[in-house]
Amino acid sequence: MAGKNNLRINLKSVYDFSTIFVLLVVMIFFAVANKIITGYDYLSVSNIATIINQASFLAVIGMAQMLTILVVGINLSIGSVMAFSAMLCGPLLLESSSYSPLLGPLAMIGISALIGLLNGVLNTKLKIPSFIATFGTMFIFRGLAWIIAGNTVHFRIKPEIRFLAQGQILSIGRFTINMSIIVCIIVVILLTFLLKKTTLGRKIYFSGSNPVAAEFSGISVDKIVITTFIIAGALNGFCGVLYTAKVNACDASMYTGSHFDAVSVALLGGVSLAGGSGNVWGCAIGALIVSAIQNGLNTLQVPSEYQTLVLGVLIILSVFFNDWLTNKKMDITSENDLISRKEKDVSHA
Amino acid sequence: MKKIISLILVMALALVVFSGCVSKAPPVEDTAGNSGDTAAPKYKMTFIVKSMAASFFLDVIEGAKAAAKDLNIELNCVGPETPFSVEEQIQIIEQSITDGVDGVIVIPADSEAITTAIEKCNDANIPVVTPNTKANGGDVVTWIGADNVEVGYTLGKIMCESINGKGNVVLLEGTPGNSTAEERTEGYKKAIDEYPDVVLLDSQPANFEREAGMTLMENFLQMYDNIDACGSGNKDMTMGAIEAAKNANRLEEIKFITFDTDEDVIAGIQSGEVFATGNQDPFSQGYLSVAAMFAHLGGCRLPSIMHLPMKVIDSTNIDDFVASQN
Numbered sequence: 001m002a003g004k005n006n007l008r009i010n011l012k013s014v015y016d017f018s019t020i021f022v023l024l025v026v027m028i029f030f031a032v033a034n035k036i037i038t039g040y041d042y043l044s045v046s047n048i049a050t051i052i053n054q055a056s057f058l059a060v061i062g063m064a065q066m067l068t069i070l071v072v073g074i075n076l077s078i079g080s081v082m083a084f085s086a087m088l089c090g091p092l093l094l095e096s097s098s099y100s101p102l103l104g105p106l107a108m109i110g111i112s113a114l115i116g117l118l119n120g121v122l123n124t125k126l127k128i129p130s131f132i133a134t135f136g137t138m139f140i141f142r143g144l145a146w147i148i149a150g151n152t153v154h155f156r157i158k159p160e161i162r163f164l165a166q167g168q169i170l171s172i173g174r175f176t177i178n179m180s181i182i183v184c185i186i187v188v189i190l191l192t193f194l195l196k197k198t199t200l201g202r203k204i205y206f207s208g209s210n211p212v213a214a215e216f217s218g219i220s221v222d223k224i225v226i227t228t229f230i231i232a233g234a235l236n237g238f239c240g241v242l243y244t245a246k247v248n249a250c251d252a253s254m255y256t257g258s259h260f261d262a263v264s265v266a267l268l269g270g271v272s273l274a275g276g277s278g279n280v281w282g283c284a285i286g287a288l289i290v291s292a293i294q295n296g297l298n299t300l301q302v303p304s305e306y307q308t309l310v311l312g313v314l315i316i317l318s319v320f321f322n323d324w325l326t327n328k329k330m331d332i333t334s335e336n337d338l339i340s341r342k343e344k345d346v347s348h349a
Numbered sequence: 350m351k352k353i354i355s356l357i358l359v360m361a362l363a364l365v366v367f368s369g370c371v372s373k374a375p376p377v378e379d380t381a382g383n384s385g386d387t388a389a390p391k392y393k394m395t396f397i398v399k400s401m402a403a404s405f406f407l408d409v410i411e412g413a414k415a416a417a418k419d420l421n422i423e424l425n426c427v428g429p430e431t432p433f434s435v436e437e438q439i440q441i442i443e444q445s446i447t448d449g450v451d452g453v454i455v456i457p458a459d460s461e462a463i464t465t466a467i468e469k470c471n472d473a474n475i476p477v478v479t480p481n482t483k484a485n486g487g488d489v490v491t492w493i494g495a496d497n498v499e500v501g502y503t504l505g506k507i508m509c510e511s512i513n514g515k516g517n518v519v520l521l522e523g524t525p526g527n528s529t530a531e532e533r534t535e536g537y538k539k540a541i542d543e544y545p546d547v548v549l550l551d552s553q554p555a556n557f558e559r560e561a562g563m564t565l566m567e568n569f570l571q572m573y574d575n576i577d578a579c580g581s582g583n584k585d586m587t588m589g590a591i592e593a594a595k596n597a598n599r600l601e602e603i604k605f606i607t608f609d610t611d612e613d614v615i616a617g618i619q620s621g622e623v624f625a626t627g628n629q630d631p632f633s634q635g636y637l638s639v640a641a642m643f644a645h646l647g648g649c650r651l652p653s654i655m656h657l658p659m660k661v662i663d664s665t666n667i668d669d670f671v672a673s674q675n
Contacts (some may be wrong), residue, residue: 040572050571054564143402151404153590155613166596247559247594249613251405254587255560291564298568304554305523 010254018287018325019270022318026289030296035306038298046174047299051291056184057246059287061239061258062265066283067232070195070208071225072275073123073130075232077115077138077199079258082240084141085111086250093161093244101160109237110308115141115231120226138259145252153250155263164243183242184284186305189279193232204228209276263291266318270326289318350463358373386405388389390423392646394639397455399482399635404611405631409456409480420643435459444472452642456481463487467511474647480638482511487607491564493638493655495629497529500608501536501582507625508580508606509544516577517567520552521562521590523582530557533582533608550576555586562586565662566593576603583611584626591622610662618667625663628670633657 034042041047063080068075084106091097092104115137117172122133167179173325195201207214207224215221269286271278293314297307396413398406410426417424425445429437435458444554445453446469453470457463460483467487470477477487481494494617520537523530534552541549555561562585569576570593581587587607594600604624608615617623634657641651662670 039382047571050567054567146402149613151407153611153613155616168591168596243560246592247563247587247589249559251404251559251585251611255558257556257558257561273458295571298553298565299572301551303555304522304552307554308525 003200012262013305018329019268019282019289020324020327021284022268022322023289023292026296026314026318027294030300033243034296037201037300042299043297044174047295051177051288051295053180053289054176054295055284055287056178056180057239057242058261058265058290059184059284060187060198060242061262061288062283063280063332064232064235064239065262065266066269066271066278066280067191067228067235068130068205069271069273070204070275070278071228072208072211072227073134073225073226075119075130075134075236076259077119077134077141078136078236078239079255079261080141080145081112081115081236082243082258083145083252083254084115084148084251085237086154086240086244087145087149090149090244090250093157093241093250095156095158097158101158102194104158105161105238105241109234110242112237112240113222113234116229116231116236117226119233120229120306123229124225125191145201149252151251152210153242153249153251157244157248157250161241161250163245165242180242180246187238188284189278195280197273197299200224200227205276206275207275220349245303258329261290264315268315268322272321351497353563365468384434389416390421391450392643393443393449394425394452394454394642395422395448395450396424396635396639397441397453398426398428399438399458401428401470402432405609405629406456408631409635412637412639413454413639414635415632416636416643419641422639422643424639429458433458435512438463439466442470446470446475452476452478452647454478454480454638455484457480457484458517460485465659467581476642478638478642479646480634482637489653491641491651493634493641493657495657495659496658497532498536498539499656500627501533501538502537503541503659503661504533504608504625504627505540506543506578507663508578508604509540509547509607511604511624512547512577514544515546515574516630517548517550517575518578518580519573519576521552521560521579521581521586522552522554523557523564523586524557525554527557530554530582537580541636555589557583557585559585559589562589563593564589566590567597570594570597570599578604578606578624581605581607583607584611584614587623591617615662615667615671618662620665621664625661628660628662630657630660 002042012216031042034040042228064078065075085303088111089104089107092099092107118233119130119134122128123130165180169177169182195204199307203214203219203224207221211221213246265286267286268289269278269281269282278337295309298308302310389651390462392522395511396410398409406428413424413426427441430671431437438455439462442453442455443466452473455463455477463484464486467477467484467489471488476490478490483492488636520534520542522534536550541547551569553565555565562581566589579590581590584607587605589603591600594603600622605622607623608627610626614626616624618626637657641655645651
């Protein structure tokens with residue numbers, strides 16, 4: 001009995017790592033495919049370093065999306081808000097500006113947090129589903145970015161800001177660690193702390209997984225949702241800073257592909273659209289999966305027409321696989337609960 | 350109380366945001382070309398672009414308005430509310446027919462779907478000019494623009510010449526399925542085929558996006574130890590790719606050939622990061638199509654296709670180009 005139970009517990013911990021498992025499957029697939037088709041060494045140290053460096057930016061975007069999804073929302077306006085805040089604050093970010101390098105990024109984060117507030121209020125007070133509210137704000141802020149900037153491009157960003165994304169911290173052999181990885185890890189730690197160690201974090205999960213019960217237990221769900229949108233907005237602004245730092249420029253049409261990246265990272269990271277379930281580490285791994293796929297498609301030289309198709313199919317497969325593993329885990333968890341409860345009953349008797 | 354504060358904040362944001370919007374750029378602008386003392390405009394025209402939210406088309410409109418002013422034309426510049434919506438373009442054309450304009454100038458968002466609207470103009474005896482993008486049917490006075498295959502071919506030749514006809518090259522393609530992207534790539538490849546010693550290592554899409562261009566170039570740099578030149582379908586992808594090359598300390602070895610002439614590309618040519626770029630000259634497209642319509646209405650006969658030569662800008666003529674822009 002005990003042996004069987006142990007086995008179940010071990011299995012459960014395997015399923016806990018379902019996203020890692022998906023990542024491994026994706027990487028092995030591309031490694032084998034590359035060996036056979038192109039002879040390129042997909043798992044070489046330097047290629048892995050490329051994948052991780054590329055993933056670090058995606059991970060931050062994914063976490064901004066995850067926060068919204070945790071409270072049963074979705075944020076389609078991420079790219080537009082980045083463009084809008086960058087266009088407003090662009091001149092402050094430039095090498096030629098005499099302002100402190102902190103001012104521009106902080107202003108972008110502040111503006112984006114305000115837009116988060118707007119999204120949150122639209123969602124809760126005006127009862128507009130977040131999909132529709134952010135669908136609307138997506139157009140509004142992209143449009144405003146165009147109106148503010150027209151066709152100007154702000155380029156040559158302050159080196160201090162660029163350091164956030166491009167600073168090379170150290171190289172171990174052919175493995176280069178960029179500042180973006182460190183930034184990503186800091187965000188992961190901060191968010192993990194927020195979500196796991198603070199009452200606000202617990203309330204976010206609770207409000208997301210069961211808003212009615214949360215409301216009855218005295219949590220003002222609206223307030224929690226709005227707060228979450230504000231935090232997600234601030235993080236969104238930070239993504240804008242990172243993006244600008246990364247490409248050394250910003251313009252009004254920047255990052256139009258953001259929803260694809262943000263949503264797929266969160267979904268692959270095991271964040272449930274039903275709300276209240278998902279974690280920061282999942283997002284980080286989700287980002288690794290997306291960049292492993294993108295890198296894999298590039299290294300395999302998949303013709304352009306097929307890349308979009310393959311990306312879509314891989315996303316569905318990985319999300320399906322991940323869900324399947326998670327469900328398996330749930331089954332075992334509930335069985336284990338049942339078993340331990342029975343054992344408790346026995347010992348009580 | 351907190352609710353009220355948050356509402357006020359939201360309203361304030363909305364107010365700031367919308368006041369900026371109204372005063373700066375209403376989506377429809379009338380340019381009555383009279384400079385005060387001249388007579389009433391002779392002709393009334395509608396100029397329809399694909400999108401009012403793309404820098405390229407804003408430049409086209411600027412050119413069109415300049416022509417309207419010079420020729421004393423009442424010009425209404427419009428674009429669909431939803432960028433690249435051909436349905437809205439058709440509605441605008443129908444409205445223009447009702448309004449009784451003298452000519453319709455339209456950059457079709459969809460070459461096929463626009464033909465019904467052009468046929469309606471033909472029935473109403475209103476001449477149509479299509480700058481930039483061709484329409485597949487209907488009677489059109491003239492098409493004015495640069496051919497994208499030609500654009501890609503010219504850039505491809507420059508790229509191959511830049512490495513003296515020998516070396517490894519990569520291409521950054523635009524969005525898969527987009528005709529502009531495919532035609533430019535086709536042109537590039539046509540040029541590369543003429544140089545037996547130029548090896549096309551790889552050609553993949555980066556969706557006309559800066560960040561996608563950067564990611565793709567990072568992967569290329571990772572895969573290939575020797576890249577001599579990099580061609581691209583537009584400048585955003587190139588500017589991203591240059592950042593990738595800088596980070597890998599491989600900027601020096603690669604010649605970047607690109608398209609479009611925004612400020613960052615010009616600065617790139619001045620600093621030597623970009624080898625050469627092409628200019629589709631949106632201003633001239635706008636200006637010339639209004640002028641062509643004016644000439645047609647005045648009884649001139651025009652050729653059905655008017656090619657605007659693509660201008661190539663590199664370090665040799667960048668100063669002249671910058672001077673001509675100001």
